[in-house]
Amino acid sequence: xxxxxxxxxxxxLRRNPALTALMVIAIGFGVAxxxxxxxxxxxxxxDPIPDKSAQLFKPQIDNWGHQHGRTSDExxxxxxxxxxxxxxxAHKAEKQTVSFPIGPxxxxxxxSAMPINVVGFATYADFFSMFEVPFKYGGAWPASDDAQHASxxxxxxxxxxxxxxxxxxxxxxxxxxxxxxxxAGVTDNWNPQPRFYDxxxxxxxxxxxxxxxxFSRAIDLQMQTFGNNSCNGPGGRGDSFADYLRSDCVWLSxxxxxxxxxxxxxxxxxxxxxxxxxxxxxRFHWAPNIRLRNVMQWLDxxxxxxxxxxxxxxxxxxxxxxxxxxxxxxxxxxxMRRAPEIGIRRALGASxxxxxxxxxxxxxxxxxxxxxxxxxxxALGVLGVxxxxxxxxxxxxxxxxxxxxxTLLVAIVATVIAALYPxxxxxxxxxxWQLKSN
Numbered sequence: 001x002x003x004x005x006x007x008x009x010x011x012x013l014r015r016n017p018a019l020t021a022l023m024v025i026a027i028g029f030g031v032a033x034x035x036x037x038x039x040x041x042x043x044x045x046x047d048p049i050p051d052k053s054a055q056l057f058k059p060q061i062d063n064w065g066h067q068h069g070r071t072s073d074e075x076x077x078x079x080x081x082x083x084x085x086x087x088x089x090a091h092k093a094e095k096q097t098v099s100f101p102i103g104p105x106x107x108x109x110x111x112s113a114m115p116i117n118v119v120g121f122a123t124y125a126d127f128f129s130m131f132e133v134p135f136k137y138g139g140a141w142p143a144s145d146d147a148q149h150a151s152x153x154x155x156x157x158x159x160x161x162x163x164x165x166x167x168x169x170x171x172x173x174x175x176x177x178x179x180x181x182x183x184a185g186v187t188d189n190w191n192p193q194p195r196f197y198d199x200x201x202x203x204x205x206x207x208x209x210x211x212x213x214x215f216s217r218a219i220d221l222q223m224q225t226f227g228n229n230s231c232n233g234p235g236g237r238g239d240s241f242a243d244y245l246r247s248d249c250v251w252l253s254x255x256x257x258x259x260x261x262x263x264x265x266x267x268x269x270x271x272x273x274x275x276x277x278x279x280x281x282x283r284f285h286w287a288p289n290i291r292l293r294n295v296m297q298w299l300d301x302x303x304x305x306x307x308x309x310x311x312x313x314x315x316x317x318x319x320x321x322x323x324x325x326x327x328x329x330x331x332x333x334x335x336m337r338r339a340p341e342i343g344i345r346r347a348l349g350a351s352x353x354x355x356x357x358x359x360x361x362x363x364x365x366x367x368x369x370x371x372x373x374x375x376x377x378x379a380l381g382v383l384g385v386x387x388x389x390x391x392x393x394x395x396x397x398x399x400x401x402x403x404x405x406x407t408l409l410v411a412i413v414a415t416v417i418a419a420l421y422p423x424x425x426x427x428x429x430x431x432x433w434q435l436k437s438n
Contacts, residue, residue, distance in 0.1 A: 001427075013364065015203050016306055018348070019333075019334055022330055023327050023370070023432070024326075024366060024373055026323040026326050026369045026370070026410075027323060027324075027327060027346055027367060027370025027373070027374065027411055027414065028370045028374045028376075028403070029210060029373075029377065030321075030323030030374075031318040031322065031371060031377045031407055031410055031411045032376075032381055032407075032416055033122040033318050033320065034410070035378045035407045035410065036316070036377075036385065037312040039382055039385075039397040039399070039403055040309050040394070040396070040397045041305070041310065041313045043193065043393070043397050044194060044204075044305050044393055045309075048192035048195070048299075049192055049196065049295060051081070052297075053061070053227070053295035054255075055257055055258060056196075056256075056257055056295050057256050057257075057258050057264065058097055058130075058254070058255060058293050058295075059079075059254055059256060059271055059291070059292050060075035060291040060292075060293075061083050061271065061274070061289075061290050062279075062286070062288075063075075063076065063079075063080055063083060063261065063284065065284065065289075067284035073289065077250070078250040078253060079248055080247065080248055081246075081247075081252065082246065083247075083254075083274075085098075086099045086426070087256075088254075090270070092270045093256035093263075094256075094259055094263065095126040095129065095252070095256070096254070096255065096256045097124040097126045097130060098123065098124060098160070098215055098228075098252050099121045099198070099202050099253050100122055100225045100227060101121055101198065102119070102120055102121060102213070102218060102223050102226050103207065104223070105120065105176070106174060106176055107177075108163075116290065117375065118212075119210055119226060120209050120210050120211035121211075122212075122213050122214070122219075122223060123213075125140050125141055125143045125215075126143075128185075128212075129268040130255065134187065134188040134190055135185050135188060136157050136160075136187065137169065137170050137186040138154075138170035138183070138184055138185030138186060139184065139185045141184040141214065145184075145215070146214050146215065146216055149214065149216040149220050150182075150217065151179060151212050151213075152181060152183075152214060152217075154183070154185045154186070154211070154212040154220070155169070155183060155211050155212075156208055159210045160221045168186075170183055170185060170186065176211070176213070185194045190208065191206075194304045196299055199304055200227070200253065201226075201228050204302070204304040205390075205393055205396065222241040225251045229249055229250075230250050232248060232249075237249050246319055251306055267292065268290070268292045271290040271292060272288050272290055279429075287386050288308050290438055309393070324417070327418045328418045328419075328421060328422060331363060331366075331418065331419050331422040331423075332425060334424040335422045335423065335425065335426040336425065352428075355423070358420060359419060359427075360416055360420075363415050363416050363418070363423070364412055364415065367412035367413070367415030369413065370411045370415060371407055371410075371411030371412060372408075375404060375407050382398065382399050385397050389434075
């Protein structure tokens with residue numbers, strides 16, 4: 001019977017092509033608008049490391065208090081050197097890392113070539129396993145390199161292609177700012193979006209890092225941060241790099257891996273005790289104020305999802321509703337024009353349930369056609385989102401099998417829902433009236 005209903009629906013749609021086209025266009029444009037903005041929203045609001053986001057935590061310690069007119073109760077978004085190193089030495093987490101952005105010049109082996117500006121991070125070996133960085137060649141440097149302040153480096157595949165033609169470069173050297181670094185590994189394509197581990201500096205959406213060097217080596221060379229630096233104390237950052245390290249300036253990103261709820265509770269207690277110790281020592285003149293947020297909590301706190309994507313999604317959903325209201329009117333007009341046919345079917349024994357099945361099957365066919373049109377328009381919309389959103393956000397939107405399936409599903413379900421009222425009206429047609437009038 002379902003195949004029969006589909007055949008009846010197809011005949012009905014062919015009988016009035018103009019009305020059918022209007023319904024398909026309404027559904028297609030409504031679905032395309034909502035799916036295009038959803039593609040952007042999905043890209044910027046997804047979980048960047050789903051299998052570990054509940055285990056990776058961002059600690060915050062208030063090393064500023066309410067001095068100098070500061071009114072927020074939230075601790076700074078980054079850490080100063082004193083607190084970050086104290087947490088690293090305590091090693092209360094299963095794994096931990098501190099990092100800051102760097103932007104050194106890479107000196108090519110060819111003396112006639114110009115230096116290359118590269119960006120990356122000074123960090124610890126645990127960075128790579130904590131954040132599940134994939135490797136094409138080699139791997140992370142050993143933890144001993146952190147302790148020994150070794151001149152080692154990890155580069156990404158794109159830089160490896162540029163310098164070594166994509167071949168295995170592990171063991172070879174590159175020159176950064178006049179210092180040679182031995183390559184320990186080459187990362188594969190990796191750039192989680194949002195970039196949860198460095199939201200403060202890149203806003204969550206940045207190009208992939210090209211290099212990684214040991215944090216201790218970067219400090220030895222007095223490398224300046226290529227990211228944000230906030231100083232709230234009376235002395236600022238001081239006159240020397242040593243003064244800078246002793247200052248209250250916050251510029252470091254610290255992350256801890258805590259695999260269990262018990263580990264989280266224990267680490268939170270440790271942070272509270274550490275802040276209390278700093279208060280007793282006279283460094284903090286305020287009550288301990290700490291935070292411990294996992295990846296998704298941190299992204300939510302930082303409001304990484306741009307507000308314009310949320311507004312656009314709501315507006316597009318509103319446009320879809322308007323399109324569905326128009327579709328309801330068109331379906332109602334179409335179905336009620338067939339009242340004599342419905343009356344004859346009912347007189348021949350068709351039940352209201354069968355009338356429902358017939359007309360909902362017809363509506364589903366409109367939904368499929370609207371969904372196919374919506375897919376085409378969504379693809380065009382994704383290509384053009386750069387006209388509405390910033391390029392670093394627009395490039396994240398893509399058409400994938402999940403979006404294709406969702407587009408078709410939304411089109412069919414929305415059309416069937418829109419057809420419920422017109423179908424209910426059609427099922428209420430009285431056979432006696434239709435037979436008498438015809």
